[in-house]
Amino acid sequence: MTENLLYEGKAKKVFTTDEPDVLLHAYKDDATAFNAKKRGSWEGKGKTNATISAALFSYLEQHGVPTHFIEQVDETTVKTKRLEMLPVEVIVRNLAAGSITRLLGFEEGRRFKAPIVELCYKNDDLGDPLVNWHHLRELGVSDEDLEFCEELGLKVNSILAPFFRERGITLVDFKIEVGKDRDGQAMLADEISPDTCRFWDAGTNEKLDKDRFRNDLGGVAEAYAEMLRRVTGC
Numbered sequence: 374m375t376e377n378l379l380y381e382g383k384a385k386k387v388f389t390t391d392e393p394d395v396l397l398h399a400y401k402d403d404a405t406a407f408n409a410k411k412r413g414s415w416e417g418k419g420k421t422n423a424t425i426s427a428a429l430f431s432y433l434e435q436h437g438v439p440t441h442f443i444e445q446v447d448e449t450t451v452k453t454k455r456l457e458m459l460p461v462e463v464i465v466r467n468l469a470a471g472s473i474t475r476l477l478g479f480e481e482g483r484r485f486k487a488p489i490v491e492l493c494y495k496n497d498d499l500g501d502p503l504v505n506w507h508h509l510r511e512l513g514v515s516d517e518d519l520e521f522c523e524e525l526g527l528k529v530n531s532i533l534a535p536f537f538r539e540r541g542i543t544l545v546d547f548k549i550e551v552g553k554d555r556d557g558q559a560m561l562a563d564e565i566s567p568d569t570c571r572f573w574d575a576g577t578n579e580k581l582d583k584d585r586f587r588n589d590l591g592g593v594a595e596a597y598a599e600m601l602r603r604v605t606g607c
């Protein structure tokens with residue numbers, strides 16, 4: 374099989390394959406935070422994120438969510454459909470953490486009355502700013518696609534929050550991305566992992582996600598390994 378590097382991002386390399394509508398996502402051990410101002414890396418990160426993300430995408434597919442997931446090929450590689458990505462990051466929040474504590478002065482850990490959906494413009498140079506429908510329309514995103522993004526975010530949350538609760542984890546917040554296939558079918562894309570979610574142990578509120586790296590809390594590889602265990606049971 375001929376593989377060509379299509380794109381190298383901060384956490385993954387994306388390769389084309391002999392099949393024009395199929396990509397390989399090779400998860401790297403690299404980590405970045407604060408819009409890539411902070412960089413690091415640890416052994417096993419690619420494996421934990423690829424495996425957690427593959428398991429969650431497979432679970433979401435089984436629960437009626439359209440996704441790009443095809444199969445996990447090896448420890449660090451996931452095969453997906455090739456999509457045209459929307460320039461949008463969809464964030465869903467159940468509890469206050471991260472940027473919303475600064476935006477609205479909320480205390481960390483405040484539980485929201487209902488999940489809060491935010492839309493950001495996916496643009497590294499601008500630091501992925503929080504935007505609204507008016508901005509995204511001007512950037513060429515249709516109302517139909519924006520509605521899909523928000524509904525998808527809430528649907529993913531309604532499936533994953535109980536999934537994690539059963540595993541002793543509070544799903545605090547997460548980010549997803551959306552893409553469209555050649556037929557214009559929109560679906561969930563990219564990854565769902567400790568890089569893109571906040572996970573707190575439900576008993577102790579211990580952070581088991583990228584905040585350990587962002588805030589130099591230590592034990593980052595152990596936290597990712599623990600999330601792999603909670604998700605896959607091994």
Ligand code: ADP
Nearest residue numbers: 382383384385387441453454455456458562563
């Ligand atoms: P970043 O671009 O934020 O540094 P990554 O290192 O995770 O992120 O790179 C993966 C890139 O692949 C992202 O830009 C993401 O939007 C894109 N992507 C994710 N899923 C697909 C897909 N199914 N088809 C095409 N591109 C995708």
Ligand code: UDP
Nearest residue numbers: 470471472473501546547548568569570571
């Ligand atoms: N997130 C992400 N990629 C981004 C921005 C945010 O995966 O480019 C995730 C982040 O890990 C968290 C959620 O989205 O789970 C909300 O992030 P927030 O807006 O609080 O940003 P932060 O303060 O973490 O920069």
